[in-house]
Amino acid sequence: MSWIKPNTITGSVAEGDKYFRRDEIESRIWDEILNHNHVLFLASRRVGKTSIVKYMSDNPPGSWYCKYENIQSDRSVQDFYKRLCRMTNESVSLQGKLEKLVATILSKYKIVSLGPDGIGLEHQEVNYRDLFFEILKHLKKEKQKVVLFLDEFPDVIHNIYNDHGAIQAEQLLSDMRTFRQSSDFKDVFVMVLLGSVGLNHIVIKISGRTDKVNDLHKEYLSALSLEQALNFLEHLLNGATMVVDNETRIYLLNKIGHFIPYYIQLLIEDCDQELRAFKRKELNSADIDAIYKLLIAKNEHFVDWENRLSRYFPDKYEYLMAVLSTCAGQKQIELKELYNIAIGKKIKNDWKAIIDDVLVADGYLYEENGNYAFNSPLLRDWWKARFPLF
Numbered sequence: 176m177s178w179i180k181p182n183t184i185t186g187s188v189a190e191g192d193k194y195f196r197r198d199e200i201e202s203r204i205w206d207e208i209l210n211h212n213h214v215l216f217l218a219s220r221r222v223g224k225t226s227i228v229k230y231m232s233d234n235p236p237g238s239w240y241c242k243y244e245n246i247q248s249d250r251s252v253q254d255f256y257k258r259l260c261r262m263t264n265e266s267v268s269l270q271g272k273l274e275k276l277v278a279t280i281l282s283k284y285k286i287v288s289l290g291p292d293g294i295g296l297e298h299q300e301v302n303y304r305d306l307f308f309e310i311l312k313h314l315k316k317e318k319q320k321v322v323l324f325l326d327e328f329p330d331v332i333h334n335i336y337n338d339h340g341a342i343q344a345e346q347l348l349s350d351m352r353t354f355r356q357s358s359d360f361k362d363v364f365v366m367v368l369l370g371s372v373g374l375n376h377i378v379i380k381i382s383g384r385t386d387k388v389n390d391l392h393k394e395y396l397s398a399l400s401l402e403q404a405l406n407f408l409e410h411l412l413n414g415a416t417m418v419v420d421n422e423t424r425i426y427l428l429n430k431i432g433h434f435i436p437y438y439i440q441l442l443i444e445d446c447d448q449e450l451r452a453f454k455r456k457e458l459n460s461a462d463i464d465a466i467y468k469l470l471i472a473k474n475e476h477f478v479d480w481e482n483r484l485s486r487y488f489p490d491k492y493e494y495l496m497a498v499l500s501t502c503a504g505q506k507q508i509e510l511k512e513l514y515n516i517a518i519g520k521k522i523k524n525d526w527k528a529i530i531d532d533v534l535v536a537d538g539y540l541y542e543e544n545g546n547y548a549f550n551s552p553l554l555r556d557w558w559k560a561r562f563p564l565f
């Protein structure tokens with residue numbers, strides 16, 4: 176029997192027919208762009224940001240030219256502006272526009288090419304910030320509108336801070352703010368900055384304040400509603416050999432609890448493999464229970480959640496880990512318990528703010544009436560298995 180797999184994709188970005196439309200957030204972001212507002216689009220890793228903006232970048236409304244890139248590898252202010260120059264140039268020249276104009280500017284700077292593998296240079300001391308503003312002036316003159324989607328932007332600020340110190344990182348943030356607030360290029364150029372870690376944490380670490388990023392228009396990506404999650408299941412299962420009746424679909428979603436597409440994809444993919452191995456078409460709730468258990472024993476899907484704490488918050492790591500492990504073990508944690516853990520870890524005044532700014536803001540926990548609990552039961556169960564407390 177030929178077995179048709181569900182339309183799943185796990186790990187890489189969901190594109191083409193793998194992409195399940197997220198109309199609400201797409202149009203919220205477009206509304207900001209069309210109003211010429213720069214956007215900060217935040218959500219934890221693997222919640223679906225990149226899939227959304229790649230779709231947006233490939234399907235812009237009429238008069239905008241778009242370009243998406245993951246910019247995580249940039250490690251200096253020069254790297255960053257060099258990239259903006261190249262992306263802006265590519266976004267317009269891909270459409271056959273402005274090629275000659277940009278070529279003229281480049282020749283003035285004695286740049287032979289602006290390829291992705293480096294820039295062909297005759298003149299070594301190009302200031303890419305200046306070059307970028309020249310390119311913008313041409314966009315304005317030609318009335319060409321460009322949107323750049325810059326993925327993992329907070330990481331670049333973190334990289335610059337690590338490699339070149341707080342002053343350079345702050346300067347870039349100030350420079351970008353000044354630029355956002357000036358009316359010069361407002362109608363021709365918009366940036367959508369994506370982040371998997373809250374930009375505020377990094378900015379506070381660098382300068383102690385968040386005033387340099389407060390003017391960005393923030394968009395958060397939430398989980399799917401039950402109705403959307405059911406539509407998403409249909410998107411995955413339509414045409415597949417595996418059959419899941421409505422009751423079982425609800426059972427599966429309840430098991431996951433927090434409807435992030437990635438978790439639904441993982442479970443469906445593993446269920447499909449299991450049924451295929453046994454040449455059985457109909458999925459039942461006992462299968463789901465068994466496969467859920469196997470899923471939380473696999474680390475690769477969840478380990479990012481722990482890694483990012485040690486990477487971005489080494490000085491708070493022990494406190495954060497103790498709170499999460501206690502919360503996973505007990506299913507929830509009260510304010511008083513947080514306070515006691517904080518005292519034990521020698522954390523003073525900001526014991527609650529740390530939890531709110533890191534664990535709540537980054538999607539680990541939610542708070543209700545002074546109790547904190549995991550958003551995702553799946554993540555909670557993995558956490559409990561991986562970091563048990565006695």
Ligand SMILES: Nc1ncnc2c1ncn2[C@@H]1O[C@H](COP(=O)(O)OP(=O)(O)O)[C@@H](O)[C@H]1O
Binds near residue numbers: 185188189219225227
């Ligand atoms: N709109 C979507 N349609 C289908 N799958 C999705 C969608 N959004 C997220 N996913 C699932 O989540 C995974 C991570 O998505 P991605 O866009 O890379 O998230 P992020 O950029 O937030 O880390 C994808 O590999 C896919 O399994």
Ligand SMILES: [Mg+2]
Binds near residue numbers: 221224225226326
């Ligand atoms: Mg991403």
